Amino acid sequence: MSSRFIPYGHHSLGADDIQAVLEVLKSDWLTQGPMVQKFEEAFAAYCGARYAVAVSSGTAALHLAALAAGFTPGDEVITSPITFVASANCVAYVGARPVFADIDSQTGCIDVREISRRLTPATKGIIPVHFAGQPCAMGAVAVLAREHGLTMIEDAAHALGSSYLVDGEEFRTGCCAHSDMTVFSLHPVKHIAAGEGGVITTNDENLYQQLCLLRSHGITRDVGRMEANDGPWYYEMQALGFNYRITDFQCALALSQLKKLDAFVARRRAIATKYRQAFESNPSLGLLAEHPDARSSYHLFVILSLGLDRSGLFRDLRERNIGVNVHYIPVHLQPFYRENYGYRAGDYPLAEEYYRHAITIPLYPAMSDNDVDLVIEAVYRCVKALSS
Numbered sequence: 091m092s093s094r095f096i097p098y099g100h101h102s103l104g105a106d107d108i109q110a111v112l113e114v115l116k117s118d119w120l121t122q123g124p125m126v127q128k129f130e131e132a133f134a135a136y137c138g139a140r141y142a143v144a145v146s147s148g149t150a151a152l153h154l155a156a157l158a159a160g161f162t163p164g165d166e167v168i169t170s171p172i173t174f175v176a177s178a179n180c181v182a183y184v185g186a187r188p189v190f191a192d193i194d195s196q197t198g199c200i201d202v203r204e205i206s207r208r209l210t211p212a213t214k215g216i217i218p219v220h221f222a223g224q225p226c227a228m229g230a231v232a233v234l235a236r237e238h239g240l241t242m243i244e245d246a247a248h249a250l251g252s253s254y255l256v257d258g259e260e261f262r263t264g265c266c267a268h269s270d271m272t273v274f275s276l277h278p279v280k281h282i283a284a285g286e287g288g289v290i291t292t293n294d295e296n297l298y299q300q301l302c303l304l305r306s307h308g309i310t311r312d313v314g315r316m317e318a319n320d321g322p323w324y325y326e327m328q329a330l331g332f333n334y335r336i337t338d339f340q341c342a343l344a345l346s347q348l349k350k351l352d353a354f355v356a357r358r359r360a361i362a363t364k365y366r367q368a369f370e371s372n373p374s375l376g377l378l379a380e381h382p383d384a385r386s387s388y389h390l391f392v393i394l395s396l397g398l399d400r401s402g403l404f405r406d407l408r409e410r411n412i413g414v415n416v417h418y419i420p421v422h423l424q425p426f427y428r429e430n431y432g433y434r435a436g437d438y439p440l441a442e443e444y445y446r447h448a449i450t451i452p453l454y455p456a457m458s459d460n461d462v463d464l465v466i467e468a469v470y471r472c473v474k475a476l477s478s
């Protein structure tokens with residue numbers, strides 16, 4: 091048994107990260123200062139997008155993206171039921187209707203045929219989720235979005251550092267070659283940590299300007315964008331925005347972490363490969379497939395209990411100090427979604443079936459090879475005990 095608890099995810103902070111934050115703490119800037127722009131430029135360059143806007147959380151990033159997309163009451167926006175609630179909540183924030191499209195059981199990502207089935211004249215947008223770090227079928231979703239004039243916001247909170255192929259050409263997630271905006275989270279359990287934080291990438295200058303405006307109360311001091319100019323003190327509030335700013339010391343941390351992102355992703359992929367080799371021929375376990383057109387950055391590693399009691403397996407792994415979790419309870423089954431939008435059990439059978447079997451096992455770059463072996467050993471033992 092593992093003598094200490096191995097969580098399902100954990101950040102990796104080094105002395106270099108701590109030093110980067112200390113330097114900002116000793117400077118004149120605490121809230122939005124020069125590190126924000128530096129981080130945004132580095133992040134946009136990493137993703138291959140023209141612009142990046144850093145905000146206070148991934149949820150705030152989704153909210154601003156939904157506003158900038160122009161979703162309003164009466165509109166419908168489609169997302170996956172297997173995601174964190176924030177992917178759908180951003181649609182509710184702007185008064186539009188969150189609609190779900192069932193998943194592809196092979197990958198856990200939204201199924202493009204299911205999106206087609208849910209289209210109505212009111213559909214205005216799609217928010218595909220790159221589940222567990224694997225980009226969804228971007229080529230097919232982009233074609234659908236273009237054909238129906240839909241705004242596409244990728245929820246890439248799981249997928250920083252991933253990439254996908256369209257017609258044989260490789261694209262890094264967040265480059266926005268096939269979407270209007272891509273949203274990321276800088277929560278410590280995700281690929282890089284800022285404490286709390288989020289980023290939106292885009293190639294559209296108009297969206298970029300709106301996102302910047304909405305991040306800070308809808309206020310601008312840009313003389314070229316104001317209707318009047320009463321003097322050097324003058325500013326204008328041009329839209330109903332928020333205080334969704336991120337701080338300079340958070341961006342110093344995120345920038346320092348970004349330099350190590352490729353190494354983090356490589357380690358995540360190596361651990362995932364070990365898990366695959368250990369579990370793929372076990373008849374009691376199922377795994378999500380990595381599609382040939384997707385290169386996952388493995389935020390999560392999910393195992394599916396086949397013919398075993400999932401709750402029993404979960405309980406036994408926790409008893410062995412393995413920090414298993416479940417991602418996710420289908421969003422349409424949450425009381426808020428049932429009560430306000432009339433969703434019911436049975437509406438999205440593949441998502442519900444997935445949920446009955448899924449268990450997330452530990453995966454993060456700082457796991458040692460010994461930790462990985464402990465997890466594999468614990469899964470073997472628990473599966474064996476439950477099968478006999």
Ligand SMILES: *Cc1c(COP(=O)(O)O)cnc(C)c1O
Pocket residue numbers: 147148149150173174176177219245247248274275276277286287288
């Ligand atoms: C974490 C997460 C978010 C929200 O990010 P926060 O930074 O925690 O607000 C949104 N969507 C998905 C899929 C997530 O996993």
